[in-house]
Amino acid sequence: MSRQRGYHHGDLRAALIATSFELLAEGGLRRFSVAAVARRLGVSSAAPYRHFPDRDHLLSAVSGAAAEDLRAAIRAAADAAGADPADRLAAVAGAYFRYVVTTGAGFHVIFAAELHRVADEQRRARTRALMDTLFELATATAVPSYQQALPLIEAIIAVGHGYSSLFTDGFFARNTRTVEEIATRATEAARALIR
Amino acid sequence: MSRQRGYHHGDLRAALIATSFELLAEGGLRRFSVAAVARRLGVSSAAPYRHFPDRDHLLSAVSGAAAEDLRAAIRAAADAAGADPADRLAAVAGAYFRYVVTTGAGFHVIFAAELHRVADEQRRARTRALMDTLFELATATAVPSYQQALPLIEAIIAVGHGYSSLFTDGFFARNTRTVEEIATRATEAARALIR
DNA sequence: GTCTATACCGGGATAGAC
DNA sequence: GTCTATCCCGGTATAGAC
Numbered sequence: 309m310s311r312q313r314g315y316h317h318g319d320l321r322a323a324l325i326a327t328s329f330e331l332l333a334e335g336g337l338r339r340f341s342v343a344a345v346a347r348r349l350g351v352s353s354a355a356p357y358r359h360f361p362d363r364d365h366l367l368s369a370v371s372g373a374a375a376e377d378l379r380a381a382i383r384a385a386a387d388a389a390g391a392d393p394a395d396r397l398a399a400v401a402g403a404y405f406r407y408v409v410t411t412g413a414g415f416h417v418i419f420a421a422e423l424h425r426v427a428d429e430q431r432r433a434r435t436r437a438l439m440d441t442l443f444e445l446a447t448a449t450a451v452p453s454y455q456q457a458l459p460l461i462e463a464i465i466a467v468g469h470g471y472s473s474l475f476t477d478g479f480f481a482r483n484t485r486t487v488e489e490i491a492t493r494a495t496e497a498a499r500a501l502i503r
Numbered sequence: 504m505s506r507q508r509g510y511h512h513g514d515l516r517a518a519l520i521a522t523s524f525e526l527l528a529e530g531g532l533r534r535f536s537v538a539a540v541a542r543r544l545g546v547s548s549a550a551p552y553r554h555f556p557d558r559d560h561l562l563s564a565v566s567g568a569a570a571e572d573l574r575a576a577i578r579a580a581a582d583a584a585g586a587d588p589a590d591r592l593a594a595v596a597g598a599y600f601r602y603v604v605t606t607g608a609g610f611h612v613i614f615a616a617e618l619h620r621v622a623d624e625q626r627r628a629r630t631r632a633l634m635d636t637l638f639e640l641a642t643a644t645a646v647p648s649y650q651q652a653l654p655l656i657e658a659i660i661a662v663g664h665g666y667s668s669l670f671t672d673g674f675f676a677r678n679t680r681t682v683e684e685i686a687t688r689a690t691e692a693a694r695a696l697i698r
Numbered sequence: 699g700t701c702t703a704t705a706c707c708g709g710g711a712t713a714g715a716c
Numbered sequence: 717g718t719c720t721a722t723c724c725c726g727g728t729a730t731a732g733a734c
Contacts, residue, residue, distance in 0.1 A: 536708085536709055536713090537709075537710070538708070538709050538710075539708095539709085547707085548710085548711090549712080549713095552710090552711070552712080557710075557711075558710070593704090607708080669708090672715085
């Protein structure tokens with residue numbers, strides 16, 4: 309509270325990540341840039357490079373945070389859905405949709421191509437944990453093996469991601485669909501896919 | 504065949520659109536730029552501006568062509584699916600997936616936000632025709648009204664688009680899924696949604 | 699650890715020659 | 717109708733002062 313002026317001190321690293329989320333939420337990956345993050349924080353364009361060697365490493369940190377947050381959101385949604393494994397898995401699609409629409413940080417960010425060569429163990433551990441959670445929820449249904457769980461996960465995420473893409477691309481613009489309305493639809497669609 | 508050298512004559516306008524599709528297929532909207540198109544065609548960066556006032560108008564022409572091509576692909580897939588209206592509608596998801604994976608020109612291009620202010624009647628007519636075709640296929644199922652057809656269309660497109668996004672973002676990379684394999688999955692998922 | 703200043707790059711777009 | 721040349725802008729990244 310004591311930093312009305314001279315804001316730029318304390319934990320710039322954390323602030324860079326937080327502001328990156330803001331930019332992603334507002335304009336997606338397209339408008340994310342180191343320069344824009346710095347500008348919004350009121351620091352020079354060089355300041356971020358004290359904390360991250362380049363753009364991709366900042367994005368990697370954001371990706372790791374997103375993986376962790378998304379995993380928590382999915383867990384919470386599954387628990388809220390009750391005890392039936394199919395209901396719990398279906399809730400993933402709705403949770404994914406809500407998270408991506410709110411933050412702009414979906415799988416296209418978490419698994420962005422430019423991150424493949426960024427060696428960031430924390431991010432990798434977090435994305436692995438996210439996938440583990442998805443496998444847990446998928447194998448809790450009738451599905452016996454990992455081999456068969458993967459296509460199921462892909463279908464669920466495809467539904468959530470598809471709705472979120474259409475939403476953020478403005479496809480629903482004319483028909484005032486609310487986030488919750490579509491999240492419900494995504495969940496129902498996922499439920500139908502599980503059988 | 505007589506233009507090995509001095510390629511830059513004939514129909515640059517059409518060539519610009521064709522090359523734009525190439526770039527979209529290779530790198531999506533991210534790598535599409537007037538400069539890149541001109542470079543690949545071996546013309547100066549100024550040449551395209553004789554045919555399109557700005558970037559967005561070129562993109563609009565590409566969008567219109569994509570809408571027309573996608574409509575044709577959807578029609579063909581529906582016809583190939585047989586007579587059952589539900590099968591015909593489900594085929595839309597597979598056709599959409601195939602088209603977007605092949606061309607990079609899905610709804611995120613056809614309905615790109617930056618096109619809203621571009622007054623291009625041909626594009627608008629073509630996107631309207633595309634939507635008309637989707638409504639035709641949707642209302643041919645048990646669905647009685649347009650009001651109820653729209654959510655159905657949204658679900659089908661969400662499935663196709665979701666799979667295509669995951670595919671182009673490299674989510675399927677480790678598991679060598681072929682385009683046809685996933686197109687079949689998308690179609691089956693759509694079939695499950697229709698009930 | 700942040701600043702100013704700078705170099706470099708690529709894309710958008712225009713002017714004027716041919 | 718295409719060219720060369722040019723300008724502007726914004727993003728990435730580095731050097732060196734404080």
